[in-house]
Amino acid sequence: MLRTLMSGLFVMLALLMPNLASAVRDMADPADGWDSQFRIWAIISSVIYLVVTIPLVYFVVKYKRRTKDEEGAYIEGNVGLEILWTVIPLVIIVLLGTQSWALFNNYRKPPKDAFEAKVTASMYKYEMISPDGIRSVNELRVPAGHVKLNLTSSDVIHNFAIPAFRVREDMVPGRLTYLWFNAKTPGTYQVYCAEFCGSGHSQMLAKVIVMPKPDYEKWVRENQATQTAGLSPEETGKKLVDSLGCTGCHSVDGEAKLGPTLKGIVGRQVELADGKKLTSDDEYIKVKLKDPKATLVKGFDPMMQPTGMSDTDIAAVTAYLKTLK
Amino acid sequence: MESVISSTLKEEHHHHEVELSAWPLVVAIGAFLVPIAFMLAYSWAIPFLGLLVAGVAVVTLVVGLFGWVQEVHSKKQEAGLSKVAIIIFIVSEIALFGGLFGGYLFTMLFADIWPPANTPEGVPPIALAVLLTVFLISSSGTMHMAEEKLVHGQVDSFKSWLIFTFILGALFLSFMAFEWYKLIGHEHFSISTNEYSTFFFTITGFHGSHVIVGLVMQFFLIILASQNKIGTKKLTFSKTTGLYWHFVDVVWLMVVSFMYIIPYFKVGQ
Amino acid sequence: MSNEPKGFKSWLFTTDHKKIAIMYLFTALTFFVVGLLLAIVMRTEQLSQTHKIIIDAKLYNVAFTIHGAAMVLFWMIPIVLGFFANYLVPLMIGAHDVAFPRLNALSYWLYVGAGLIAVCALVLPGRLDIGWTGYPPYSIVGGANTAFYVFAVHLLGASSIASAVNFITTIITLRAPGMTWGRLNLTIWGLLGGFIIQLVGVPVLAAAVTLLLFDKYLGTSFYDSFKGGNPLLYEHLFWFYAHPAVYVVALPVFGVVSDIISTFSRKKIYGYTSMVIAIMSITVLGFETWVHHLYVAGTLNWTRVLFMWATILIGVPTGIKTFNWLATLHKGSIELSAPMLYALGFISLFTIGGVTGVANGLLAFDTHVHDSHWVVAHFHYVLALSMSMICLGGIYYWFPKFTGKMYNDGLAKFAFWLTLFGALIAFLPQFQMGIDGIPRRYWKVPVEYTTHMRIASIFSYIAILGFLLTIYNFIHSALKGAPAPANPWGSRSLEWQIPSPPPFYNFEEIPVITEGPYEYGKPK
Ligand code: HEA
C-alpha cells in the first residue's frame, strides 16, 4: 500500500505539468492568470487530499486491532521513502511557486499604455482624480483597456479590491501604492475595502465603471464644462455633500449613522464631548468642516476628517444644510 | 506490558519539598496594577488615582520580589539551574532589542536624511555618551571582580566590589536622567519631536529600564551577602546577576553606536 | 510521603505543575467559552445581510476582535503551552517538577491578569474594535482604548517568556538519567519548538505594541507616516511574532498527534529522526515567512517574492510529518478509540487547512483573496477544526491520567462526529465567498451571500452543540466516571508507567530510562 501512496504522489506531478503549460498561455492578463492558477492549485490539492485520506482510511480498516495484546510491526522508518516524500512535495512547491512568481511579475508591471488615475481613500469613501482633473467619489469612471491606479489614504489603512479583476492592494496613509487591471468589457464592477478600517469598513463600497473609450471622452467633456457652473449655492452644496461621501456617515433623514444626522443640523443644540453646549450656526459648521477634531460631538467616535473645502464650497454646503429641516 | 523504567539504580533520595508560596501571586498582582495605573492616568484621565495605584503597584512588586528571594535563599541547597535559565532569558532580551533596533533601522534606512532636519544642533550629546559608556564599562569590570572574589569565598570583598558596581550603575542612571532633562528642557528635543527623537528616547529608555532591573538584582544580592545567605556553595544568583549585567553592557554599546554615533554624522545633510 | 497540601490555599499558592496545569485548563476553557459565545453572536448577526439583528457594525467589530484574541491568545496558546506543557513535561521526562516552580505559578497568574484586562476590553467603555491584529493607524486614531490591547499583550508576554525560560531549562536540565534526546516523546520536541518560538517572538510583539502605546498616549511618531513614521513597521513587527505563533500551537499539536497515533497503533513512530528534524526546521523557517500577511500591504516587490518561497516551503516538513503518520498506521494494530478518532480527523482536516494555506502563500493567488473570507475559512480549518479539535483529543487521551477516571467512550465518539459534521460544513461556504473576493470583517456582506452566511451560522450552531456534549462528558466523567487503571491504553510512554492520577511527587524516585516511548512490537 505504501507503494500506492507513492504512485499517488507521482500522479500529482504528472498532472501538474500540462496544466502549467496552459497557465503560461493565460498569463497575459492577470485575471485569467489567476483563474488558471486557481485551477492548478485546486487539482493538485484535491489529489494531495486523496493521497492522504485514502491510505488513512484503508489502513484503519485493514490493520484494525484483532486481539487485545496485538502489537504492530516493528519498523523504524525507511530513509529512501522519507527522502521521496520530501522531494516530491518540494518539486510541487517549486512548480507552484514559479508559476505564481511569474504571474506576480505580471501583476506588478503595468503596461506602458495604461490609463492612469489617482485614488485616495478616507473613512469611508474613495475619491478619484482622473488625469483630466475630474474628481469623483465612489464612482470611478475609466475607459476600457489597461488601467493603472495609484493609491493612497488620508487617514487609516484601507484597501482597493476589485474581485472581477482579481486584484487588491492596500492604501497606506503617507505612501503610494499601485495596482493595474485589464478592463476588457465595459460595465460596472464592485469595489470593496479589504483592510479593516473601523465601523464603516463594510459600507466602504464603490464602483468602477468601465466605459467604451468614446463614451468616456464624451463624459469627460461634459463634466469639465458643467461641474458646478450655473447652480444655486443650495444645489452646489447638495452636490458636494453627495459627492464628498458625507452621506457615508451622516443621514439626511434624522437617523443617526456613524455620525449625527444632518437633518436640522443648523440651529440645533449640540453637546460636545468635553461637556460644552452650544447652538449650531454657520461658524460651527465651518469649524467642523475645517478641523473636525476641534469640536467633537458627544457620543460619537472622533473619526471625521478635515474636508479641505474652500470657503465658497463651505458656504454652499452650509446653505444646503439649512434646507434640511 | 513491561515497563520502560528500570529501578535498579538508586538515586540519592530526593527531598521534594511541599511547595506553597504566596509570592508569585503577590508579584502578579503588583504587575497587574501597573497597567491599571497607566490606564487610570491616561485613558480615563484620573491622574491622581493613577499615581496612587502606581505607588501601590511598586510597593507590592518590591515586597513580592523581596519575599520571593528570601524564601528561595533560605533553602539549604540550590540546584544551580538559573545559570542556564538566564542565558535562555538573554536570548529573549536579544530579540527584544533586535525588534527595537530593527524598527529603528527600518525607519532610518527609508529616510533620505538622518537625523531629520528639525533635530536641534547639540543632539546627540556625544560627550555625555562617552561618560555614560565609561561608567557602564567599568561597572562590568567591577562586577567581574566581585564574582571572582565570591568564587574564592571572600564574601566581604565580594560585597565591596558589588557596592562599587551598584554605585557606578546608579551614576549611569543619574547622568542619563540629567541628559534627558537637558534634552527635553533646554534643547527642546522630546519624545514627540520627530522620528529620531521617538526612537532615541524609547531605546535609551528601554535600556535604562534594564539597568534598573540589573540594579535591583544587585541590591538583593548585597542584602543576601549581608545575611550570609550567599557563598561558594551558593553562586547561582551572583552568576546570574553578573551575566545579566554584562549583557546590559553589551546592549549599551549597540545603543551608543546606533543612537549616538550614526546620527552624529548627520547623514544626507 | 503524604504531606500533600489540601484545601483552598493549596490551589491559590500552589507551585505544583499538575495543579497549575489544571488551573490553566479551566481558565483556558473559560476563555474558549467566551470566544464561542462571541462566535455565536457574530453568526447570529450574520443570519441577515440587510438588517441589524443583535449588534451594530461597531459591536460586531468588537466581537471579532475579542473572539480572535480570546481564541488565539487566551485559549489556543495557553491550552497547549500552559495545560499540556505543565502536565506532561515533568511526567514525560521523568522529573519531580519544572525547574522553577514559583516562576511557573507567576506565569499562570500573569495570564489571569491579562485575561481580566481582555474581559475589561469587552465590557468597559473604549471597547476594543481594532481586530486581533490591532493595526495602526486605526488603533491609534480610532475610538478604542488601545491600552487594553497593549497591556493584555504585555502581561501575557511576560507570562509566556517566563514559561519559555522555565520549560526550556527544564527540558535541558531535568531529564531523568537515560532520557536521551532521542528518547523524548515527540510532544516534548513540539513543546520545545513552541517555547523557542515564544522566547524569540514574544519580545518583538511586546516591542511592537509598546510603540503603539507611545504613539497613542505620548505623541510619538513610530507608525505615523505624516510625521516620518511608517505604519508598515507595526505590521512587520506584529507578524514577526504572530505568524510563528501559529506554529507555537501547531508544533506541540503535531507531537500530541504522533503520540496518540503511536499508542493506538501500537507501533513505533515512523521516521522519528525526520519528525524531529521537521519540527525543528519549522521552528526556524516559521520566522522567515511573516511577510505573507503583507503581500498586498505595499511592501517591496522582491521581499514579497522572497517570503513567498519561505512560506510555501513550510509545506515540505509538514508533509513529511503527514506521510510519516500514515506510514505509522501501516502494519499497526489500530484501535479506533475516541482520541484516535480525533487524531485521524486532525490529519484529514489539517490537510485541507494546509493546502489552502499554501494557496494563501502563493503570492499571486493571495493578491485576490487576501483578507477575504477565504482566509477566514483557512484559519478556521487549521485553528478551530484541526488545532482545537486535537486539543480535545489530547484531553481525552490523557483524561484517565489526570482525573483517574475513564470518560464515556460512546458519548465521546458521538460528540466528535457531531462537532466535526457541523464545523466542517460551517466554513465551506466561506471558501466560495473568498474565491468571489468578499472581504472579511464585514458586518454585512452583499445580499447575494445571505444563503452562504446562513449555512455557516446554522452548522456552527451544530458544532457548538457537539462541543457542549463534550464538555458535559468531561465534567460528568471526572465526577462519576469509572476509576482508571494506571495505563488503560497499554502505552509505552513514561507518563503511563505511574499511577493515575500521578502521586504528588510524580515519581517516588527519579526513574532510569532504558527505552524510548514508542518501542512497540520490538523483537525480543
Ligand atoms: C495553527 C494555525 C495555522 C497554521 C498551522 C497555518 C498554516 C499555514 N498558513 Fe495560515 N493563518 C493562520 C493560522 C494558521 N496557518 C491564521 C490565524 C491566519 C489569519 C491571521 C489574520 O489575518 O487574522 C492565517 C493566514 C495565513 C496567510 C495570510 C493570508 C492573508 O491574510 O492574505 C497565509 C499566506 O501565506 C497563510 C499561509 C499558511 C501556510 C503556508 C501554512 C502552512 O504551515 C501549511 C502547511 C501544511 C500543509 C501544506 C498540509 C500538509 C502537507 C502535505 C500533505 C504535503 C503535500 C503538500 C504540498 C506539496 C503543498 N496563512
Ligand code: HEA
Ligand atoms: C482557536 C481559534 C478559533 C476558534 C476555535 C474559532 C471558532 C469559531 N469562529 Fe473564529 N476567529 C478566530 C479564531 C478562532 N475562531 C480568529 C483569529 C478570527 C479573526 C479575528 C479578527 O478578524 O480580528 C476569527 C474570526 C471569526 C469571525 C469573523 C469573521 C469576519 O467577519 O471577518 C467569525 C464569524 O462568524 C468566526 C466564527 C467562528 C465560529 C462559528 C467558531 C466555532 O464556533 C467553530 C465551531 C467549532 C467548535 C464549536 C468546536 C471546536 C472544538 C474545540 C475548539 C475544542 C474544545 C476543546 C476542549 C473542550 C478542551 N470567527
Ligand code: CUA
Ligand atoms: Cu476602508 Cu476598510
Ligand SMILES: [Cu+2]
Ligand atoms: Cu502566517
